[in-house]
Structures are given as structure tokens and as C-alpha cells.
Amino acid sequence: MEPTQTRTDRAAILLINLLSILLPLVLLLGFLWAAQPRTLQRNDTALLYTVTLPAVREEYLSGLQADVPVLDAVSKRPIGHLLAYTVEPATTQGYHQRAGRMRLVEYPGHKRVTMTIRAQGKRMAGGYSLAGFTLYQGEKISLRLPNFVGSGSCTGLQAQALS
Amino acid sequence: MQHPRGRYVKLNIADYLLIAVAVLLLLALLFRGVGMLVSGKAETCRADVEFVVRGLDETRMEQLIAEKAPFLLADGSTLATQFETTVHRETMLVWNEDGSMTETEDPSAYRVTVSFTAEGELASDGTFLFGGTRRLATGEALVLTQAQVTYTADVVRVSVRGG
Numbered sequence: 001m002e003p004t005q006t007r008t009d010r011a012a013i014l015l016i017n018l019l020s021i022l023l024p025l026v027l028l029l030g031f032l033w034a035a036q037p038r039t040l041q042r043n044d045t046a047l048l049y050t051v052t053l054p055a056v057r058e059e060y061l062s063g064l065q066a067d068v069p070v071l072d073a074v075s076k077r078p079i080g081h082l083l084a085y086t087v088e089p090a091t092t093q094g095y096h097q098r099a100g101r102m103r104l105v106e107y108p109g110h111k112r113v114t115m116t117i118r119a120q121g122k123r124m125a126g127g128y129s130l131a132g133f134t135l136y137q138g139e140k141i142s143l144r145l146p147n148f149v150g151s152g153s154c155t156g157l158q159a160q161a162l163s
Numbered sequence: 164m165q166h167p168r169g170r171y172v173k174l175n176i177a178d179y180l181l182i183a184v185a186v187l188l189l190l191a192l193l194f195r196g197v198g199m200l201v202s203g204k205a206e207t208c209r210a211d212v213e214f215v216v217r218g219l220d221e222t223r224m225e226q227l228i229a230e231k232a233p234f235l236l237a238d239g240s241t242l243a244t245q246f247e248t249t250v251h252r253e254t255m256l257v258w259n260e261d262g263s264m265t266e267t268e269d270p271s272a273y274r275v276t277v278s279f280t281a282e283g284e285l286a287s288d289g290t291f292l293f294g295g296t297r298r299l300a301t302g303e304a305l306v307l308t309q310a311q312v313t314y315t316a317d318v319v320r321v322s323v324r325g326g
Contacts, residue, residue, distance in 0.1 A: 017174050021182050029190075056302070059215075059319050063301025069288045076298075078288075094262025108256060108266040146289030147321050149302040 043120035046160045047080070047128055051117060051141050053152035055090040055110040063148035070117055073142035073149055077131035080119030082145060088112045114155070115143075120162070128159060206285040212243075213320040214305060216275045218253055223312075224273040232310040234277070240294055242307065246279035276319070291321050 064087075070080045090112040094105035121128035127136040135141075135154060142151045216227065233244040253272035256264045283293040290298045303318040 017179075021179055021186065025183060025186060057317075060302040060317075062320065071288065071290075092264075094258065094264065096262040097260045103262050105263040108264055109254070144290070144298070144300060147291070147300045147323075149300045 043122055044162055045121050045123050045128055046162055047119045047121050047130070047135070048158040048160075049080075049117055049119070049135065049154055050156035051115045051143060051152045052155040053113040053115070053150045055092070055107055056113050056150055058109055058111055060148065060150070061087060061111060061113075063145070064113070065145065065147065068146050070115075070119075071144040072131055072133070073144040073151075075132055076144070079131045079141075079143065080117040083116045083118050085113055085115045088114070113150070113152075115152075121159075123159070123161075128157070208283065208285050208291070209324045210281050210283065210291045210299070211278065211320065211322040211324065212281045212299060212318065213276055213278045214307075214316040214318045216277070216307075216314045216316045217272075219273045219275060220271065221273065224250060224275055226312070227275050227309070227314070230310050230312075235308045236297065237306045237308075240297070242293070242305075243277065243279035243281070246277050249276040249278070250274070251276065277316070285323060291323055 064085060066082055066084050068082050069078055070082050071077060072079045088111065090107040090110035091104045092107040093102050095101075096103050119130055121130040121135065123129075124134050127134040127139075129135075133139075135157065137154050137157050139154045140151065141154060143149075219227065228248045228250060234242045234246070236242050251274045253269040253274045254266050255269040255272070257267055258264055281291070281293050281299065283291055283299070284295065286292050286298070290300060293299045299318060299321050301318055301321055305316045305318060307314045307316055
């Protein structure tokens with residue numbers, strides 16, 4: 001600033017300086033905030049859903065544990081709380097040569113795991129929004145527990161509106 | 164800005180950039196601090212980790228167990244420098260006439276289990292975090308490099324010792 005400027009001029013320039021820094025910053029942060037996927041949503045529905053993992057190697061079962069948080073394996077966002085799980089023999093299709101037909105047979109070394117998960121979501125057209133994706137029955141889900149990673153499909157979904 | 168001799172001077176583009184970067188850094192630190200306060204400080208701990216490399220022929224199996232070079236993750240970070248290896252015969256599934264399957268030893272393939280101790284942190288959701296960000300859990304698929312050779316492996320055990 002030139003020495004001949006008055007005190008008012010100096011104050012005005014300082015304010016402009018400040019605005020010219022803060023305004024672009026606010027715009028930038030606003031743009032970043034608007035561009036990111038929505039993580040916060042107003043949940044209006046209590047969900048109880050089951051995910052079936054059709055064939056999990058038996059050696060991975062040691063990592064399973066109930067009463068733990070469940071994350072979406074892709075986005076790492078929470079998608080509920082694992083209440084319980086069941087382990088049953090896994091099956092696959094086999095060909096009975098003499099009978100000439102397909103039949104369901106046990107898949108050695110593998111188990112079918114069904115997980116019951118409690119969550120809160122938002123009702124959407126045809127499904128429920130949960131941590132950024134829409135949950136339907138039949139939806140493929142990759143989930144991550146504290147010491148277990150696996151993929152399966154949503155095989156059951158119960159919803160109850162939150163008051 | 165205040166000139167050393169007590170007079171105000173005009174800000175140039177470098178000054179604006181400097182102030183903008185400083186404000187951004189300050190905001191980032193602020194958010195980081197709040198995030199740590201909200202999520203809680205991660206606990207440092209050790210974990211016994213095992214991963215399995217499947218379906219190796221004899222040459223590659225011998226190469227793997229003789230090699231003492233560290234295993235690197237796909238991003239170039241080191242997963243294990245000191246480790247132990249255990250060799251098992253690989254198994255294979257054989258179809259029976261009735262369509263069922265039987266698990267038998269594969270005479271031409273080997274499975275190598277690599278065990279090591281990893282240092283990391285326990286995330287707030289209970290997951291073992293290796294190297295600050297890399298989650299390790301049972302069932303996780305890894306792409307590893309050792310002495311210019313790439314292997315695909317599955318994590319079969321993550322046993323956290325304490326925190």
C-alpha cells in the first residue's frame with residue numbers, strides 16, 4: 001500500500017484481502033463437500049436382513065464372530081451389526097451318471113454361512129439405502145467383519161419404520 | 164500484512180497462496196484432531212498372521228520356501244520380513260459316479276502356509292490394521308511379491324495378541 005493512503009483505505013484493502021482468501025476457500029470446501037457421496041442420511045427404517053455366503057472355506061470360519069460391526073468391504077462403511085450366524089454344509093450340483101440327472105451334493109471343505117444383521121436405513125424406491133448403496137433381496141454384498149471377509153447375497157429382509 | 168517499518172504493504176499472489184495453504188493445513192489438522200477424538204486412539208498391537216499360497220508345483224514351492232526375501236504387498240510396502248513356511252500337499256476334488264465329490268490329495272501340487280508376526284493397530288471396529296491403513300482379516304485375498312515373483316494368497320488366520 002502506498003504511504004499516502006488513509007486509514008480507511010487500509011482497512012478496506014485488508015477486508016478485501018481477507019475475503020479474497022476466505023471466499024475461494026469456502027467455495028472449494030463447499031464443492032468438495034457437495035461432491036463427496038452422502039454418508040449422513042436420515043434413517044427412517046430399522047432393518048433386519050440375512051446374508052448367505054454359499055461356500056466359505058472351512059479354514060476361514062475361525063475368523064467368524066457374532067456381535068461385531070459389519071462393514072461394506074468395498075466402501076468400508078458400516079452396514080450394520082452382526083447379531084448371529086449359522087453354519088451349514090455347503091452344497092453344489094453334481095451329475096449322477098447312472099441316473100442321468102443332476103443332484104445337489106455336499107461341497108467338501110466348504111460351509112454355507114448365513115448371517116443375521118441389524119441395521120438402520122432409509123426407505124428408497126424398491127429397497128433401502130444403506131451406507132451409500134441400495135439394499136434389495138438378492139443383492140450381492142461383500143462384507144467385512146473384524147476378522148473375516150466374504151461375499152454373499154441378501155436372502156432375507158425385514159423392515160420396520162422407525163417412529 | 165504489516166511492513167517491518169510499520170506501514171502496510173500490498174499482498175501479492177504468493178502471499179495469498181501462502182495464507183490459503185496455511186488456512187487449509189490448519190483446517191485439516193483441526194478435522195484430523197476431531198476425528199481422532201471421536202474415533203478414539205487406535206491401540207498398538209501384534210498379530211500372528213498366516214496366509215496360504217495354493218496350487219504350487221514342486222519347483223515354485225521349493226523356490227518359495229528357500230527364498231528369504233521379504234513379501235511385499237501390491238503397493239510396494241513390506242508385509243513380512245521374517246516368516247516361517249510350512250508345506251502341505253494340495254487337495255483336489257474328484258467327482259464320483261453318483262455325482263458326489265471326494266477331497267483327495269493332489270500328487271502334483273503343494274500348498275505353502277507362511278506364518279509371521281505383524282505389528283499394527285486395532286481399529287475401533289476391531290479390525291487389525293497393518294501399517295496404519297491396510298486391513299488384514301481371515302478370508303482376505305492378497306497379491307504378494309517376493310524376489311520379483313508374484314503370488315496370490317489367502318489370509319487364513321489373524322490372531323491379535325493384545326493391545
